Every structure is written in C-alpha cells, then in structure tokens.
Amino acid sequence: xxxxxxxxQTSTIGIIGIASQGFSIGKFVGTEEKVRCGFIGVGxxxxxxxxxxxxxxxxxxxxxxxxxxxxxxxxxxxxTEAGYKSPTLYTDGxxxxxxxxxxxxxxxxxxxxxxxxxTPMSVDAMKAGKAVAxxxxxxxxxxxxxxxxxxxxxxxxxxxxMENVCYRRDVMAVLNMVRQDVFGEMIHLEGGYQHDLREVxxxxxxxxxxxxxxxxxxxxxxxxWRTAHSLNRNGELYPTHGIGPVSSFININRGNRFEYLTSMxxxxxxxxxxxxxxxxxxxxxxxxxxxxxxxDVVTTNIKTANGESITLTHDTNLPRxxxxxxxxxxxxxxxxxxxxxxxxxxxxxxxxxxxxDAYSKTYDHPLWKKYENDASGAGHGGMDxxxxxxxxxxxKRKDPMPLDVYDHASWAVITCLSxxxxxxxxxxxxxxxxxxxxxxxxxxxxxxxxxx
Amino acid sequence: xxxxxxxxQTSTIGIIGIASQGFSIGKFVGTEEKVRCGFIGVGxxxxxxxxxxxxxxxxxxxxxxxxxxxxxxxxxxxxTEAGYKSPTLYTDGxxxxxxxxxxxxxxxxxxxxxxxxxTPMSVDAMKAGKAVAxxxxxxxxxxxxxxxxxxxxxxxxxxxxMENVCYRRDVMAVLNMVRQDVFGEMIHLEGGYQHDLREVxxxxxxxxxxxxxxxxxxxxxxxxWRTAHSLNRNGELYPTHGIGPVSSFININRGNRFEYLTSMxxxxxxxxxxxxxxxxxxxxxxxxxxxxxxxDVVTTNIKTANGESITLTHDTNLPRxxxxxxxxxxxxxxxxxxxxxxxxxxxxxxxxxxxxDAYSKTYDHPLWKKYENDASGAGHGGMDxxxxxxxxxxxKRKDPMPLDVYDHASWAVITCLSxxxxxxxxxxxxxxxxxxxxxxxxxxxxxxxxxx
Numbered sequence: 001x002x003x004x005x006x007x008x009q010t011s012t013i014g015i016i017g018i019a020s021q022g023f024s025i026g027k028f029v030g031t032e033e034k035v036r037c038g039f040i041g042v043g044x045x046x047x048x049x050x051x052x053x054x055x056x057x058x059x060x061x062x063x064x065x066x067x068x069x070x071x072x073x074x075x076x077x078x079x080t081e082a083g084y085k086s087p088t089l090y091t092d093g094x095x096x097x098x099x100x101x102x103x104x105x106x107x108x109x110x111x112x113x114x115x116x117x118x119t120p121m122s123v124d125a126m127k128a129g130k131a132v133a134x135x136x137x138x139x140x141x142x143x144x145x146x147x148x149x150x151x152x153x154x155x156x157x158x159x160x161x162m163e164n165v166c167y168r169r170d171v172m173a174v175l176n177m178v179r180q181d182v183f184g185e186m187i188h189l190e191g192g193y194q195h196d197l198r199e200v201x202x203x204x205x206x207x208x209x210x211x212x213x214x215x216x217x218x219x220x221x222x223x224x225w226r227t228a229h230s231l232n233r234n235g236e237l238y239p240t241h242g243i244g245p246v247s248s249f250i251n252i253n254r255g256n257r258f259e260y261l262t263s264m265x266x267x268x269x270x271x272x273x274x275x276x277x278x279x280x281x282x283x284x285x286x287x288x289x290x291x292x293x294x295x296d297v298v299t300t301n302i303k304t305a306n307g308e309s310i311t312l313t314h315d316t317n318l319p320r321x322x323x324x325x326x327x328x329x330x331x332x333x334x335x336x337x338x339x340x341x342x343x344x345x346x347x348x349x350x351x352x353x354x355x356x357d358a359y360s361k362t363y364d365h366p367l368w369k370k371y372e373n374d375a376s377g378a379g380h381g382g383m384d385x386x387x388x389x390x391x392x393x394x395x396k397r398k399d400p401m402p403l404d405v406y407d408h409a410s411w412a413v414i415t416c417l418s419x420x421x422x423x424x425x426x427x428x429x430x431x432x433x434x435x436x437x438x439x440x441x442x443x444x445x446x447x448x449x450x451x452x
Numbered sequence: 453x454x455x456x457x458x459x460x461q462t463s464t465i466g467i468i469g470i471a472s473q474g475f476s477i478g479k480f481v482g483t484e485e486k487v488r489c490g491f492i493g494v495g496x497x498x499x500x501x502x503x504x505x506x507x508x509x510x511x512x513x514x515x516x517x518x519x520x521x522x523x524x525x526x527x528x529x530x531x532t533e534a535g536y537k538s539p540t541l542y543t544d545g546x547x548x549x550x551x552x553x554x555x556x557x558x559x560x561x562x563x564x565x566x567x568x569x570x571t572p573m574s575v576d577a578m579k580a581g582k583a584v585a586x587x588x589x590x591x592x593x594x595x596x597x598x599x600x601x602x603x604x605x606x607x608x609x610x611x612x613x614m615e616n617v618c619y620r621r622d623v624m625a626v627l628n629m630v631r632q633d634v635f636g637e638m639i640h641l642e643g644g645y646q647h648d649l650r651e652v653x654x655x656x657x658x659x660x661x662x663x664x665x666x667x668x669x670x671x672x673x674x675x676x677w678r679t680a681h682s683l684n685r686n687g688e689l690y691p692t693h694g695i696g697p698v699s700s701f702i703n704i705n706r707g708n709r710f711e712y713l714t715s716m717x718x719x720x721x722x723x724x725x726x727x728x729x730x731x732x733x734x735x736x737x738x739x740x741x742x743x744x745x746x747x748d749v750v751t752t753n754i755k756t757a758n759g760e761s762i763t764l765t766h767d768t769n770l771p772r773x774x775x776x777x778x779x780x781x782x783x784x785x786x787x788x789x790x791x792x793x794x795x796x797x798x799x800x801x802x803x804x805x806x807x808x809d810a811y812s813k814t815y816d817h818p819l820w821k822k823y824e825n826d827a828s829g830a831g832h833g834g835m836d837x838x839x840x841x842x843x844x845x846x847x848k849r850k851d852p853m854p855l856d857v858y859d860h861a862s863w864a865v866i867t868c869l870s871x872x873x874x875x876x877x878x879x880x881x882x883x884x885x886x887x888x889x890x891x892x893x894x895x896x897x898x899x900x901x902x903x904x
Binding site for chain 1: 753796
C-alpha cells in the first residue's frame with residue numbers, strides 16, 4: 001500500500017514537474033485525522049462554503065473570523081447544529097484574522113472576504129503555514145499578484161483559487177471533449193460574467209438582495225463593499241468565472257500563457273438608471289447624484305502564446321438573464337453556451353446547430369460520474385462541492401493544487417490590465433509571466449486524477 | 453398631386469438636413485420612364501441582382517460588362533428570356549467598364565465585381581454621372597474611402613452601398629424596437645460575419661462551390677479573387693453585414709460616429725487544414741504549402757462617440773453554422789441572434805430568456821408588412837428585394853440614398869483599421885470622420901418612409 005502510494009506520488013510529480021511538487025509546511029498527516037478549517041469571512045459566500053465543509057467527514061471547523069456579529073452568529077449556529085463544538089471566534093476588527101492565523105489547530109483557511117482583503121489575508125496565511133482556499137476576484141494591483149506568487153514560492157504553503165465554474169458539469173464535459181480532440185486545435189474562446197447584479201450592488205441595508213438603492217455604509221453584505229468597485233473602477237472587474245474554464249481548455253501556465261489584452265468599456269448607465277427608476281430611489285435620492293465609473297459592458301480580448309484569441313464580457317449593470325457566454329471553437333467544431341449548441345464537422349448535419357445535450361452526456365467528466373450524488377444539493381448546481389473537494393483532497397494528499405497561485409495571478413491580473421487598457425483608450429497591455437518561464441515546461445494537472 | 457409631392461419632399465428634406473438633400477445629375481425624369489440599368493460584373497452576385505431587376509416593371513437592363521464569357525452569356529440569356537432586347541455588352545478586358553460608362557441610355561450602374569474594383573469603378577461611374585449601386589466589401593486602403601466620399605461630394609451622383617442585411621426582417625423589426633425604445637438607451641452591440649466560406653474560397657475550377665482545393669488562376673468565381681485576401685491580409689475583411697445593421701440601430705454618421713477600434717486575430721489554421729484534409733487536396737497538394745495570413749477568428753471592438761461599444765466577429769475559415777451573431781443591448785433589455793431570444797425588463801419573466809418571435813411579429817417593420825409578397829422568393833430571404841427596391845425608389849424620387857457614401861466609407865474602412873491594429877499588436881486605431889463633422893447634425897433617413 002505504501003509502495004503503491006509512493007509510486008503514484010512519484011508519477012504525479014513526474015507529470016506536474018519540479019516547480020510545483022507540493023509543500024512541506026502542511027500539518028495534515030494522515031486520513032485518520034480531520035482537516036482543521038478556519039474561516040475568514042462568513043458572509044453569504046463564506047457561510048455557503050462552511051455549510052459544505054460541515055457535510056464532509058474529513059473536515060472540521062475550528063475557527064471563524066468575521067467583524068459582523070449577525071453573520072458570525074449564523075456561522076456558529078451552523079457549526080454547533082452540525083454537532084461540532086463551537087469554533088474559536090475572532091471578531092475584533094479588520095485585523096482580527098491575524099490572531100486566527102496564530103491558532104495552532106488550524107490546517108487550512110478559507111478566505112471569503114471582500115475582494116481587497118484577499119491578497120493581504122492570503123499572504124499572511126501562507127506565511128503562517130496555513131493552506132489557503134481563496135475566493136475569486138480580480139486583483140487590486142499587478143503587484144498584489146506578484147506578492148501572492150512570491151509568497152507561495154517562498155513558503156510553499158498550498159494555495160488554491162476557488163474557481164467553482166471550472167467544475168461546472170457542462171464545462172467539465174467540454175474540457176473532456178477538448179482533451180479528446182472533439183474540437184480539434186483550439187482557435188478562439190469566449191467567456192464572461194454576464195450577471196445582472198443590480199440587486200446585489202444595491203439593497204435596503206438589511207437584506208442581502210434588493211429592496212432599496214443603498215450601498216456602502218448604508219448597504220448590507222456585498223452592497224457594503226462590492227459596489228465601491230463599480231463606483232471607482234472601469235474594467236473587467238470579475239474575470240475568473242469566464243477565464244478559469246477557458247484556461248483549463250487551453251492549458252494556460254502549462255504549455256501556454258496569456259500574452260496581451262485590449263479592453264473596451266461601454267458607457268455607464270445601468271446603475272444610475274436602477275437608482276432613479278427604483279420605488280425607493282428616484283431622481284432626488286442622494287445616490288442619484290453618484291457617478292458610477294464602471295462601463296455597463298466591458299469587452300476584453302486576450303491573445304495567447306499559442307495563438308488562440310479569447311473574448312471576455314463583463315456585464316453586471318443591465319437587465320439580462322444570467323449567462324457566462326462560453327464559446328469553445330477549434331478546427332473541427334464549436335460549442336456555444338448561450339444556445340446550448342454544438343457543431344462538429346462530419347458529425348453534425350452540415351450547417352446546422354445541434355443540441356449540446358447528447359455530447360454533454362457522452363463526454364460527462366469521470367469526476368462528475370463518480371461524485372454526482374455527493375455534489376447534488378451543493379451550491380451552484382454542485383460545482384461548489386467539487387471545488388471544495390478538490391482543495392481538501394489535494395491538501396490531504398499533499399498534491400499540488402489543481403488551480404494554483406499562478407492561475408490566480410494570471411486570472412486576477414486581467415482586472416488591472418483591463419483598467420489600464422481602458423484608461424489608455426484601448427492600448428494593448430502585456431501580461432507579466434508569473435511563472436518566470438516555467439509555463440513552457442509545466443504540465444496540466446486539473447481534473448486529471450480520479451480523486452478530485 | 454404636385455403640391456402634395458412638393459410638401460412631402462420638403463418635409464423629407466427637413467428631416468434629412470441640408471448636407472445630403474439629393475443630387476442634380478440623375479437623368480431619370482418621371483414615373484413613365486424606366487430606370488435604365490447597366491451591370492458591371494455578372495458573376496454569382498451580379499446575376500442574382502440582375503434577375504431581381506428584371507422582375508421590376510420600372511427598370512430595364514441596357515448594358516452588361518463582364519470579362520467572363522460564360523457568365524456574360526448567362527446574363528444575356530436572363531435578359532432576353534425576360535422579354536427584353538439584348539443589352540449592349542462590354543467584355544474586352546478589365547477596363548471595358550469605362551466604355552459602358554460612356555453609354556448614354558444608362559441611368560444607374562450595379563457594381564458587382566471583385567472587391568478591389570469597387571472603388572475605381574464607383575469613382576468612374578460617379579464622375580460619368582451614373583448613379584451607383586455598389587456591392588459590399590471592406591476597403592483596400594483608407595484613401596479609397598476618401599476617394600469615394602470626395603467624388604460623391606464633387607459630383608453629387610447618387611451612391612448607395614447595397615448592404616442587404618440592413619433589410620433582414622428580424623433586423624428591421626429590431627430597428628423598429630430600438631426606435632420605439634423597447635431596449636432603452638443603446639449600450640452594447642455585436643454583429644459579425646460568421647460563415648464557413650471554405651467551399652467558396654476553394655473549388656474545382658469549374659463549379660462555384662467546393663469540389664476541390666483550387667483558388668486563384670485555377671479556381672472559379674469567388675475562389676479566383678476572394679481567396680487572395682485570406683492569403684495576404686489579416687483583419688476584419690468583411691465588416692458590413694455586421695456593422696450595417698448595428699449602424700442603423702445607433703445612428704452612425706447621423707448623430708453618432710465610430711471613434712476608434714482595436715482588433716485581434718487568432719492563429720490561422722482552418723484553410724490549410726481544409727486543403728490537407730480534402731480528398732482532392734492532401735499534404736502533397738501544392739496549396740498545402742501556402743501560408744494563409746487571415747486569422748481564423750478576428751475580433752474587433754469599436755467605440756462610438758455616443759459611448760456604445762461594438763464587437764464584430766469575422767469567422768470564415770472554420771466549420772460552423774452560419775450566424776451573424778447580432779446582439780443589441782440597452783438599458784431596458786437585450787436581443788441575441790444566436791439563441792433568437794430577448795429579455796425586456798418588466799415584460800420578460802425575471803432572469804429568463806424568451807423567444808424573440810412574438811416581438812418580431814409585433815414590431816414587424818412597416819416596409820416588411822407592406823412588401824412581404826413582393827420580396828418573397830428574392831435572394832437571402834427577401835432582403836435582396838428590399839435593398840434593390842430602396843436604391844431604385846430613392847433614385848426615382850431623387851431622394852438621398854438610405855445607405856450612402858458616408859455609411860460605405862465608415863464601414864469599409866474598418867477592414868483597413870483592423871489590419872493596422874492587428875499588425876501593431878492590438879493598438880487602437882482612430883476612425884477618420886468622413887462626414888467632416890456633418891455627423892453632428894445629419895438626421896436618420898434609413899427605412900423611415902413608406903416607399904422603401
């Protein structure tokens with residue numbers, strides 16, 4: 001058994017290359033023990049992830065940090081109602097999380113805080129030797145991305161960016177198709193975040209969603225902090241749900257990399273109109289005078305080292321149905337998300353779309369076949385279960401994280417490069433190579449094994 | 453009757469502004485006479501337009517110019533079989549069209565030749581006082597666009613760019629919706645030319661489409677000349693089917709204008725693969741050594757003076773179903789072509805797409821309601837009838853052309869600006885203002901009247 005495991009690990013290391021062969025700080029030592037989890041931020045998103053952790057037999061929640069007493073109480077209740085003892089709490093101000101990081105019986109931390117806290121908290125956690133599961137966001141600066149990378153390289157503390165859409169069932173089926181050459185050589189890809197967030201960006205100060213046009217100090221939950229980014233920044237603010245899956249299709253940082261982007265923003269009308277049209281808003285509401293900088297639709301084009309073009313669309317201020325707008329196009333065919341259709345040369349009736357359903361079933365990813373029942377009922381159609389499972393299982397095995405700090409940096413930096421391009425009238429911006437050239441030799445690891 | 457007509461014309465002039473109030477050279481004098489048409493180029497496209505002209509009671513074909521005896525014979529046969537006398541022929545070399553322009557009994561010329569001939573032929577025709585109906589294409593140079601504009605301004609000879617997709621039934625219904633404020637203020641638009649042209653770019657040298665991998669001297673019809681553009685140029689080669697309708701939605705050159713664009717091309721794989729995979733091609737075929745410059749997918753983003761963003765996609769080398777990929781998005785809702793769906797705030801079920809069919813029927817454009825029967829059976833689902841009808845009727849009335857030389861120049865120049873942007877690694881390129889500032893005061897005319 002030990003020998004078999006050794007061979008398996010050696011083989012894995014062979015595949016993934018020297019540069020990311022694991023870590024040495026993690027304190028988890030065997031399958032008998034549970035992974036001891038600390039939560040930094042238990043708002044809407046943190047609470048949801050916490051509830052999934054509580055369902056796992058291999059994990060326990062030992063600490064919670066949040067400055068909001070209401071949400072903290074909800075989290076504690078969730079833990080104790082699951083039959084566990086009450087976790088240690090850290091609630092005393094924005095830097096209370098540093099004390100959590102000193103707590104000894106914590107192996108991993110989940111960072112589910114406002115975007116601007118992801119980097120300092122992740123950096124501090126890695127330095128403290130706590131493996132990091134960090135929620136997704138765009139970066140605040142290019143240097144932030146370098147901080148994450150360099151801290152990881154210095155500490156070798158596991159870091160995973162929790163991009164759940166990489167685990168969406170149809171996305172993983174398409175990944176399976178890409179790997180089995182159904183689409184031929186990859187040529188052009190699209191994705192985005194097209195999600196009407198007006199009732200997330202504004203609420204009544206009490207409830208999570210809508211019911212008013214308040215934000216900032218008078219808002220609640222995401223409206224408290226997320227709206228500030230729409231107020232002050234103009235760019236692709238939330239790139240990862242689109243670019244994460246696309247990256248797995250074309251092996252970004254593992255034989256390929258992003259070279260440059262250009263970005264364009266439309267005018268900004270949606271948020272102002274939402275305020276003035278709202279029954280609790282109107283032209284005389286204080287927020288009707290606010291000038292939101294974020295263009296309603298931001299379009300970003302990325303060129304890769306291997307010659308693929310990628311289009312990302314960020315569209316969160318206007319009335320529209322939710323759609324990530326994926327498109328995967330190669331020399332043999334195309335998949336489009338919005339009409340849930342495919343066209344494969346020689347298989348599809350010439351010049352006609354066909355439903356993607358049959359393909360999605362035929363190429364259902366082995367992980368989804370295996371874990372369908374475990375994932376059912378988990379957030380966002382089950383993908384939240386998969387991203388959590390991947391983090392915990394990779395941690396337990398001391399495997400490299402499937403979505404790592406290089407993925408995080410090259411995805412999150414899109415926000416900064418997009419802002420720069422827009423502010424310069426569309427000038428192209430080069431991507432830093434966060435791998436220092438290692439992208440040329442690194443091999444894919446995402447969703448290749450049977451365990452996660 | 454005369455008075456009523458005068459009032460109507462005056463009123464029209466009031467709407468369209470001083471700058472484009474018509475022309476003085478046209479020789480057509482009354483509804484009793486027929487519009488005398490000359491055809492320059494009667495290949496696949498010219499022959500199709502000619503057949504529509506022959507169905508009209510108000511037009512007659514008096515001259516044909518083409519250097520291909522086979523297609524010329526087909527055209528002559530079409531004219532005589534329609535009961536008309538045989539037109540005068542001009543077949544003696546590439547400059548024979550100049551002799552056609554000297555022919556006295558020609559009022560208008562249809563230019564349906566390879567792209568690179570559109571400008572010299574249109575310029576010569578305008579100088580000869582023959583009203584021009586010019587087929588669509590991208591420009592060869594920015595100066596070409598200026599030549600068209602300046603020649604029009606000097607001669608005042610009517611010029612219309614024959615962009616048929618502007619008259620597509622669903623496109624005109626959407627235009628109707630835009631004008632009735634169904635979508636609110638325009639924010640973001642998309643369009644393109646996504647059409648698998650591999651069997652147009654390559655054929656067997658005898659038939660129009662496919663059956664071989666020949667082009668240039670060994671190809672036939674479009675493969676003879678169009679493929680050279682894919683061989684030598686990398687850019688948005690065919691912008692008008694996408695940008696024409698979009699321009700009508702946002703009043704380009706009539707209160708709005710294009711400011712700048714950026715363009716990105718994917719790698720070029722599709723045409724080479726088509727040659728090597730083809731039963732009559734293969735790795736040893738001479739054309740397998742040809743290096744095609746045109747990226748398989750070219751994405752272009754355009755920013756307008758009024759703040760809309762536009763994305764155009766050019767995708768003609770890969771297997772895929774035909775789609776122009778329209779998207780019209782405003783502050784109240786969105787239409788998408790690919791899933792034939794709409795979402796209108798307050799009307800659609802929240803967060804759900806609904807079929808665009810009911811909207812298309814409710815907002816069917818008055819011209820389509822009126823002329824549905826006349827258009828049925830005409831090319832491309834009837835829109836070819838409309839674009840021809842618009843040209844002939846505007847000519848007869850001495851009205852300004854609904855799609856004029858400024859539209860042509862600002863659409864066609866996209867090709868050159870796109871090539872420049874791509875060759876400069878995505879740098880933004882500014883649009884010339886072909887209206888010399890008149891866009892600020894010019895008023896919309898497209899599809900506003902009852903006649904065309």
